[in-house]
Amino acid sequence: MxxxxxxxxxxxxxxxxxxxxxxxxxxxxxxxxxxxxxxxxxxxxxxxxxxxxxxxxxxxxxxxxxxxxxxxxxxxxxxxxxxxxxxxxxxxxxxxxxxxxxxxxxxxxxxxxxxxxxHVEQDLASFISSFPPPCLPDELVKSIEFKILKGLDFLHSNRIVHRDLKPQNVLVSDRGQVVKLADFGLSRMYSSNSVLTTVVVTLWYRAPEVLLNAAYATPVDIWSAACIFAELASRTALLQGNTELEQLRKIFRLLGSPAEEAWPQSSSIPWRSFSGEAGVPLSTAVPNLTGNGQDLLREMLRFDPTQRITAQDSVNHVYFEGMSLP
Missing domain, CATH: 3.30.200.20 (Phosphorylase Kinase; domain 1)
Incomplete structure (x- = not known):
């Protein structure tokens, strides 16, 4: 040094x-x-x-x-x-x-x-942990998540996938009014025929298609943003696995096992390994979100990435009605 x-x-x-x-x-x-x-x-x-x-x-x-x-x-x-x-x-x-x-x-x-x-004062992980209990105000959760998704909409519309979205890579001002996406070390430009590595995204925020070694694109960022959304509302990480298999198991215990036909054919992990999970209501896992917030979170956590809501559609969701950037 x-x-x-x-x-x-x-x-x-x-x-x-x-x-x-x-x-x-x-x-x-x-x-x-x-x-x-x-x-x-x-x-x-x-x-x-x-x-x-x-x-x-x-x-x-x-x-x-x-x-x-x-x-x-x-x-x-x-x-x-x-x-x-x-x-x-x-x-x-x-x-x-x-x-x-x-x-x-x-x-x-x-x-x-x-x-x-x-320079921005802190990352979102520090902001969440330092916020007074019991939880962040609804309007603050909505404002921060809206800006994260607007940032993703900007990236995706310019053919950029972040690939490592997590609270530590979102910068916020002391009052949460300024929100900026950061750390583009794993980000990539992509096209329809891009081949992207599977060694991306911190485990707790990693989409199931990445965990299953299947093809992926911009929907991986939406999954990560959904995990951040839930964390904003509850002040704790939604899915805290210690290994890739444990992370998959936690996903399916929350959402329920997907249909066999939805399982990626390219995955080396058999569908039967995770079949039979009934799932729990998102309102149980993240009780602080309002009805419209629950609906948006559900659309962001679709197992099938082709069915997952886009960043553009997310910012136009009724949950964000009346929201705009300054």
Missing amino acids: SRTWESNRIRAVTRCSFVGGGAEMGQTSQDYDVVEEIGTGSYGIVYKARDQVSGLVVALKQIRVQGSASGVPATTFREIGLLKRLCRLRCQLVVKLLNVITTPLPENSDIQITLVFE
Whole structure:
């Protein structure tokens, strides 16, 4: 790890500056003062920092890459490409990429790629856990879920599937008024003949078609959004399996076993392994949702992805009547 972080500062030697949704390449230097570490994972570390020139508070996603730029993982290139595209499209519901910084590390041939994002106070998981009991107000649940689905509608209409939607990847302001989809490391552009990997989506928010190793597309994001919807209403995750098989079992115990003809033929898991589950009413599992909310949740949790409601139809559901973006 570069010692620059110990002095709470990153000094960039290459900066890709996004202006008006486009990109300008130029050799310059820029200092950011790190305020605190706000997240970590297999991808690297995220810091809250302040731009010394503008004073703007930003989030820095730092990725260390061994060797030269040719060794940068394809997922990093893909994420940067998608974020640049989204920046040009100017969606207020997607976290904005401000800069891409490449810093050679002096002690070896490694490089450090830093993605500079606009800063939002917290992720949705922290927001939910810190909210006073017993539950979030109905209008707040409705507002946040509406914005998540509007964000998904924007992505899907531009042929982008997020593939890792979960509360930790949704950013919200202190009062929940600002909502932005984030972390596009697993996101992909797709087409009708795309072949997509099954190693996507955090387990609790993973759609059954992914768990069954079947073909999938944008409906996987709707399933994840449904799990978030239920979590907003109940303050606890809807389906908490420890393994893929256990997660499938929890899904079918909730929804009931699907008909054999609906089972994906490409799946190596036999239908009989999960037959016979009667399911429970969603009103029992998520009692805090209103009648229209229950109906929307049911449509979002359809086992058959072709029958699952789309993001566009979701935001037009009667549950969101009167809702609009500012």
